[in-house]
Amino acid sequence: MRVATLQSSNQALEALTARGAQQARLQSRITSGLRVERPSDDPAAAAQAELARSRLSRLAQDARATDLTTSVLSTADGALSRGTDLLQSAREAIVAAGNAGYNAQDRKALALTLRNARDQLLELANTSDGAGGRVFGGQGTSTDPFSGTQVPAYTPAAGDQRIGESARYPSTVDGREVFLNLPQGNGVFTTASAAANTGSGWIGAGSVSDASALTGHAYAVTIGGTAAAPTYTVTDTTAGTTLASNVAFTSGSAIDIAGQRVTISGTPATGDSFDIAPAGTQSVFASLDSAIALLEGSPTTAAYNEGLERAHAGLDRALDGMSLARTRVGEAMNAVQGAADGNAQDKLAVTTRRSSLQDLDLASAISDLQNAQVGSQAALKAYATLSKQTLFDLLS
Numbered sequence: 001m002r003v004a005t006l007q008s009s010n011q012a013l014e015a016l017t018a019r020g021a022q023q024a025r026l027q028s029r030i031t032s033g034l035r036v037e038r039p040s041d042d043p044a045a046a047a048q049a050e051l052a053r054s055r056l057s058r059l060a061q062d063a064r065a066t067d068l069t070t071s072v073l074s075t076a077d078g079a080l081s082r083g084t085d086l087l088q089s090a091r092e093a094i095v096a097a098g099n100a101g102y103n104a105q106d107r108k109a110l111a112l113t114l115r116n117a118r119d120q121l122l123e124l125a126n127t128s129d130g131a132g133g134r135v136f137g138g139q140g141t142s143t144d145p146f147s148g149t150q151v152p153a154y155t156p157a158a159g160d161q162r163i164g165e166s167a168r169y170p171s172t173v174d175g176r177e178v179f180l181n182l183p184q185g186n187g188v189f190t191t192a193s194a195a196a197n198t199g200s201g202w203i204g205a206g207s208v209s210d211a212s213a214l215t216g217h218a219y220a221v222t223i224g225g226t227a228a229a230p231t232y233t234v235t236d237t238t239a240g241t242t243l244a245s246n247v248a249f250t251s252g253s254a255i256d257i258a259g260q261r262v263t264i265s266g267t268p269a270t271g272d273s274f275d276i277a278p279a280g281t282q283s284v285f286a287s288l289d290s291a292i293a294l295l296e297g298s299p300t301t302a303a304y305n306e307g308l309e310r311a312h313a314g315l316d317r318a319l320d321g322m323s324l325a326r327t328r329v330g331e332a333m334n335a336v337q338g339a340a341d342g343n344a345q346d347k348l349a350v351t352t353r354r355s356s357l358q359d360l361d362l363a364s365a366i367s368d369l370q371n372a373q374v375g376s377q378a379a380l381k382a383y384a385t386l387s388k389q390t391l392f393d394l395l396s
Contacts, residue, residue: 009291052350057167058346066340068131069171073333076135076173079124080168080326086124087322089313090117090288095293098308104298109293118288122152124184125179129172136175137161145175154180178325180283182317185310187279188214190261193306194273199223201251201268202306205313206260206276219243219276221255223268223282230270237275264341284321287314 093110096102102110126144127135137145138156146152154176161172184190191203201223204371208214217238225231232251234257235242243257252265259278291311299307 011099025032052353055350056347059343062165062343065169066336069169069336072129072135072171073329074127075127077326077329079127079135080322080329083121083124084319084322086117086120087315087319090114094291094308094311107295109386111292114288114292118285121284122146125175135173136178137172138176140172168339170332173329178321181281182284184279184282186313187317190279191262194275197269197272197389198267199272200302201264201266201272202302203274204263205309206262208259209256209261210259216278216363221256221274222329223249223270223272282314284318286320
């Protein structure tokens, strides 16, 4: 019988080579800690692991966006808190200005307080976000959004800039809404004495007595009658109609007009008129400028009282607007924090999934390597024994 010793030797050598390759693969996996080092190791797992890696990359980008947004919103909240304090200080100065015992110098000192508050508010409005932008920069600007000092103009586009996945997170605050687009008067309507008035009467800021009766029209209250028996007539100047005619007038008494309640105090002259109009918008800087001009000027008593009422109402609206803006910033911070927490949970889930797909069971791999080494050593010994045999050994 023919004995193919060369074939037997080659088979043994191939088995040794295969076992060596297996050990190399196991050693490589133990070193890298990965079960799937290349797609050919497990195509399906490799594809799923790549999807998980892409998702982790997007989550990392979103985490950077939430960090930036949190920083910007925290800066905005601090600025708005400081702005609220400044406006509250200015409001207290306006209240103090109503003290009848104050003289011109006292009022000028209060005007200085208002001027300082205005300058600091302008600085706050141009607060930097620490990364080259501006916190109140609307849809984005690298320069001060409020330009000019006398009548600050807002240069960026209105709105806010958003970042992150699906543009969920605001990276700026709309400064126009915070500092400029504030309701005038009491927030619903404004009041003013006609410029041609000759008496000492003045009209207060008024209030809403019945919101359902509001029409959005403009009205005029005209004083008639005599000095001893004054009357008033209410005209709807928008519709051109008269709502009330020759009603007895009493200084300081409420006058109700289409859901709006106003009072006219002092001693108005016959023919004097007082206007009521829908509220527009006014910047906090304009409100403070008007108050400063009032305190530094020399108005009549009626004009001074009316100006204080208007300044008081304007600052109240500015405080309302600042508080509302701070509330919105707080809500945005809560939303961002919730998103950050959700991202952290997603990251943990995706990381766990990726690990299960490609990470190596180290204990099992070490056991497999040891078994492979034992098998390899046994095969090597067998091959060594076989290689020493000759034809004469087989024939004997």
